[in-house]
Amino acid sequence: MIIKHFKIITSALIVFATVACNDYSKSPYPSISFQSISSMPDNGRASAVAWSIDGKGYVALGRSNEKSKIKGGARTQLRDCWSYDPTTDQWTRIADFPDTPRVKAIAAVVNRKAYVGLGYDIEKIFSTDGGDNKPANLRHFWCYDPTTNKWTQMADFPSSASNACVSAVINNEIFIASGFDGTRFTKEFWSYNTLANKWTEHTKGGYWSPRSSPVFISNNKHTFFGTGFMGNIFNDWWEYLPDSKTWKRRKSMPDNGRTNGLGFSVGERFFVSTGRHTGGDLTGGKLFSDLVEYDVNKDAWYNRGVLPDGGRENAVSFVINDTVYIGCGENSVLNDENQVLKNFWKFNP
Numbered sequence: 001m002i003i004k005h006f007k008i009i010t011s012a013l014i015v016f017a018t019v020a021c022n023d024y025s026k027s028p029y030p031s032i033s034f035q036s037i038s039s040m041p042d043n044g045r046a047s048a049v050a051w052s053i054d055g056k057g058y059v060a061l062g063r064s065n066e067k068s069k070i071k072g073g074a075r076t077q078l079r080d081c082w083s084y085d086p087t088t089d090q091w092t093r094i095a096d097f098p099d100t101p102r103v104k105a106i107a108a109v110v111n112r113k114a115y116v117g118l119g120y121d122i123e124k125i126f127s128t129d130g131g132d133n134k135p136a137n138l139r140h141f142w143c144y145d146p147t148t149n150k151w152t153q154m155a156d157f158p159s160s161a162s163n164a165c166v167s168a169v170i171n172n173e174i175f176i177a178s179g180f181d182g183t184r185f186t187k188e189f190w191s192y193n194t195l196a197n198k199w200t201e202h203t204k205g206g207y208w209s210p211r212s213s214p215v216f217i218s219n220n221k222h223t224f225f226g227t228g229f230m231g232n233i234f235n236d237w238w239e240y241l242p243d244s245k246t247w248k249r250r251k252s253m254p255d256n257g258r259t260n261g262l263g264f265s266v267g268e269r270f271f272v273s274t275g276r277h278t279g280g281d282l283t284g285g286k287l288f289s290d291l292v293e294y295d296v297n298k299d300a301w302y303n304r305g306v307l308p309d310g311g312r313e314n315a316v317s318f319v320i321n322d323t324v325y326i327g328c329g330e331n332s333v334l335n336d337e338n339q340v341l342k343n344f345w346k347f348n349p
Contacts, residue, residue, distance in 0.1 A: 024254045025295070027302035032291055034308050034345045037325065038089045044342030045078055046330040047103035050316035051114045053146050057084040057318040057325055058094075060116065063103050065330075065340040077101030077123055083146075086320055086346075098151045099140050104213070106167040108174045110194045115154065115174055117141035118162035137162045137182055141192070155197045161186040164212035170223055170242050177225060178211050185210040185230040207247040208238050215263025217270055222296055224263070224270055226253065233257035233277050237294070251299045258288055260313035266322050266349050270294045271304075273326060276313040287311025287331060293349070307345060315341075323348055 048062025105119030165179030214228030261275025315329030327344030
């Protein structure tokens with residue numbers, strides 16, 4: 001997907017005015033201290049998925065920086081999956097994902113099982129095989145059981161807006177929000193019941209704008225959604241209220257917005273990190289390396305620190321026993337062979 005960005009001075013002035021009135025609050029916490037852990041035992045990956053179950057972290061799918069066999073410049077997509085044991089600081093390869101390799105998929109955990117799927121087949125857009133009618137937007141959905149190391153196919157996602165959407169778990173149901181269907185950005189909102197193996201579409205309504213690659217975080221008590229891309233970059237922040245099935249606007253992030261970032265919770269605390277602002281020189285286009293915390297009670301944002309090795313986007317994160325792990329992703333232009341990363345960092349908030 002190629003999207004052109006235009007320099008609009010009026011928009012830049014509006015963004016500047018918004019940011020100036022939306023500064024970070026003084027944090028009651030000390031700056032975060034990051035520690036390096038073992039890198040993934042491959043050449044790295046971007047636009048992958050990650051989750052944690054029973055004290056172990058998992059990373060799967062995504063793409064490498066190696067050129068695929070498809071002509072036209074596509075990078076190789078991955079179906080391999082790995083588990084990380086923090087007690088030994090070691091990675092172990094587990095059963096491969098049994099379907100099409102993909103980027104921008106989703107992963108969510110319910111009852112100690114991981115549900116993985118959707119996403120986009122980036123090699124499809126470079127394929128010249130006229131007999132292959134497989135869509136680039138992927139709908140298949142799978143369940144991974146770590147006790148058996150096996151994958152089971154579940155009901156397909158009903159929508160074609162399966163590229164760059166996001167997921168969160170609320171009361172043991174998996175919710176899917178936003179996405180790109182190949183021609184348009186959407187504000188679709190679905191839930192998946194793992195016991196019934198059934199998808200339900202919820203009212204699209206007003207609230208936030210259509211977009212791709214936002215963040216979506218829930219700790220069952222609070223659920224937040226924001227950032228992302230639809231021609232412009234968003235920094236808005238919304239709370240979903242599942243009892244009334246409504247959304248409430250909260251304080252926007254104190255920056256020009258970002259996409260391809262990370263969102264995660266540790267107990268009652270919520271964080272956003274990494275990502276990209278895709279603007280030009282008038283709107284401060286850059287990669288983010290920051291770690292930002294949202295205070296639910298004060299409706300305030302704190303700047304908690306920066307990753308030690310610079311900005312990145314399309315990274316992954318998982319949480320084990322209140323320790324956050326961030327890694328992989330990419331940090332440069334597409335043709336740079338050093339683009340895709342494999343290193344990991346951890347911190348305690």
